[in-house]
Amino acid sequence: MEHHSNIVPWQQLAARTGAVVRFAGITEEGELDWEDFESKLSEKTKLVSVAAISNVLGTRIPIAEIVSKAKQFGAFVVVDAAQHVPHEPTVVSEWGADFIAFSAHKMLGPTGIGILYGRQALLEAMPPFLGGGNMISSVTTEGFTPGELPARFEAGTPPIVEAIGLGTAIEYLKKIGVGAIREHEAELTVLAHDLLPRIDGLRILGPPPQKKAGIISFVVDGLSAQDIAIFLDRQGIAIRAGHHCAMPLHDYLGIPNSCRASFYLYNTKDDVERLAEALAVVVAKLR
Numbered sequence: 616m617e618h619h620s621n622i623v624p625w626q627q628l629a630a631r632t633g634a635v636v637r638f639a640g641i642t643e644e645g646e647l648d649w650e651d652f653e654s655k656l657s658e659k660t661k662l663v664s665v666a667a668i669s670n671v672l673g674t675r676i677p678i679a680e681i682v683s684k685a686k687q688f689g690a691f692v693v694v695d696a697a698q699h700v701p702h703e704p705t706v707v708s709e710w711g712a713d714f715i716a717f718s719a720h721k722m723l724g725p726t727g728i729g730i731l732y733g734r735q736a737l738l739e740a741m742p743p744f745l746g747g748g749n750m751i752s753s754v755t756t757e758g759f760t761p762g763e764l765p766a767r768f769e770a771g772t773p774p775i776v777e778a779i780g781l782g783t784a785i786e787y788l789k790k791i792g793v794g795a796i797r798e799h800e801a802e803l804t805v806l807a808h809d810l811l812p813r814i815d816g817l818r819i820l821g822p823p824p825q826k827k828a829g830i831i832s833f834v835v836d837g838l839s840a841q842d843i844a845i846f847l848d849r850q851g852i853a854i855r856a857g858h859h860c861a862m863p864l865h866d867y868l869g870i871p872n873s874c875r876a877s878f879y880l881y882n883t884k885d886d887v888e889r890l891a892e893a894l895a896v897v898v899a900k901l902r
């Protein structure tokens with residue numbers, strides 16, 4: 616159930632190094648298949664990379680348990696927290712992961728910037744991946760010495776405007792409280808799980824509301840996701856239709872694409888009710 620951004624870079628790395636990328640399966644309910652995950656681990660496992668929350672199914676993944684299991688095999692753990700940090704309180708030390716990444720544009724910040732957390736000892740052991748200005752402590756015609764952390768990984772002129780925007784977004788979210796956002800989204804998710812399946816032929820993908828974040832992906836028998844999204848758009852309701860950068864998941868589910876409504880702090884119960892009403896109309900009409 617990973618986003619392409621947590622698949623393709625590893626495939627690129629594998630092509631360069633000969634490493635093998637293996638996928639743990641998911642259960643029918645859309646949760647991590649723990650037995651399959653364990654069966655894929657061995658002393659050859661160098662790294663486990665996993666999203667804390669699926670951007671399609673909304674499933675919450677037990678990161679601390681994954682880290683503890685992976686560590687038994689000496690593997691590093693990378694967490695894609697793009698859907699977690701904006702929607703659930705995130706305590707880095709509770710996870711114990713080696714690297715955690717998340718994106719500003721999912722948390723009311725600008726596009727094109729995000730944060731990579733890494734354990735200091737690992738970052739210090741890593742060579743810079745990009746050369747240029749600002750990432751050095753000295754340069755001669757013979758070579759260069761990398762700068763201190765984090766500058767050594769931040770070559771070139773930084774995205775100054777975006778960094779200020781991200782800082783402001785973080786302050787704003789902290790003031791509201793991500794815990795309060797989670798509770799608000801949970802209410803909307805329960806309501807959506809109540810209203811949407813009443814629509815003829817509509818099936819919500821993934822686990823029940825208690826086990827997921829505020830992401831409602833669904834399919835409607837015999838109808839194209841794109842048609843549904845276009846019709847809703849005309850009613851002023853914005854959902855997304857497509858593979859949501861998760862083609863392997865859709866392959867596994869045996870569907871070409873899906874519709875996705877995702878909630879955040881600005882959505883209301885009224886939005887969910889309007890979505891359900893408009894969907895009932897579109898489904899009847901397209902049939």
Ligand SMILES: Cc1ncc(COP(=O)(O)O)c(C=O)c1O
Nearest residue numbers: 618620666670695697698718729
């Ligand atoms: C779970 C998850 N991981 C990664 C990404 C990709 O983030 P970015 O576009 O900032 O690389 C997204 C969304 O775009 C996402 O939902």
